[in-house]
């Protein structure tokens with residue numbers, strides 16, 4: 001049973017300005033909520049190409065969209081979305097891509113299935129791989145990285161202020177026996193940061209986020225996706241990204257601002273007069289000046305949507 005509530009489903013798709021008969025790409029098909037709406041908007045003459053690197057998601061999508069797959073309205077790609085450009089290039093026909101979307105979170109089945117090892121609230125193996133074919137797991141990182149490497153991951157991907165103490169505790173504990181479960185890691189982190197009073201966020205939240213990002217190379221994937229998506233889009237096409245934490249949103253915001261030539265810290269006084277006129281024109285137009293956030297009702301229906309930010313840019 002695959003259960004995932006799609007975040008900002010209509011809001012995102014409405015901002016894409018889709019025309020029937022076009023081609024769109026869903027980079028993170030998951031439960032197929034956005035994919036479904038893309039298919040409806042593009043109609044029977046349209047084509048949706050949908051990526052996911054998770055076998056469980058692919059199995060579900062094959063069941064859910066049997067008809068559309070048979071009609072070649074939907075093409076499923078079981079690969080990381082950093083393969084987008086090479087996949088498009090490998091197609092026989094030249095494709096005019098009207099829209100590309102990515103909903104860069106973890107799916108509910110990934111978090112809710114203890115065996116996947118994403119959650120500190122459920123005991124399971126320390127896995128955290130979105131792509132089950134991949135060899136690196138959270139367990140292999142936690143038990144092999146040295147102190148500095150662990151600290152860097154916790155700081156850069158979790159923004160964890162107590163990275164030093166947590167890394168120290170991990171090294172000490174794994175000398176007793178390898179750390180192989182989510183609950184043992186959560187307990188180690190809790191003890192390392194002297195977590196006592198029940199607070200809104202669990203002491204291990206940042207550590208688990210950091211390890212998940214490291215295992216799945218999530219920021220590299222996102223950076224690759226942005227560059228590949230923008231070069232793959234047709235002129236006038238739109239790229240929409242849903243991100244779930246500030247590290248990702250910052251990457252998206254900065255890159256969108258660069259394309260739109262906005263908020264660039266250029267010191268115009270230092271540019272020679274002849275060069276001022278040759279500043280390159282913007283390559284993109286940001287569709288809404290501020291990121292779209294979920295309404296209060298949406299957050300009540302789906303608490304996991306709380307932190308989402310949606311940004312859309314049009315290629316000029």
Ligand SMILES: C[S@@+](CC[C@H](N)C(=O)[O-])C[C@H]1O[C@@H](n2cnc3c(N)ncnc32)[C@H](O)[C@@H]1O
Pocket residue numbers: 004005006007027028029030031032033034035051052053054057079080081082103104105106107108130221
């Ligand atoms: C939040 S879910 C998407 C939910 C989907 N929009 C829906 O409406 O059901 C994110 C999905 O993206 C997939 N994913 C994350 N990073 C990926 C990557 N780099 N390449 C391909 N799929 C990825 C995950 O496996 C997961 O299934």
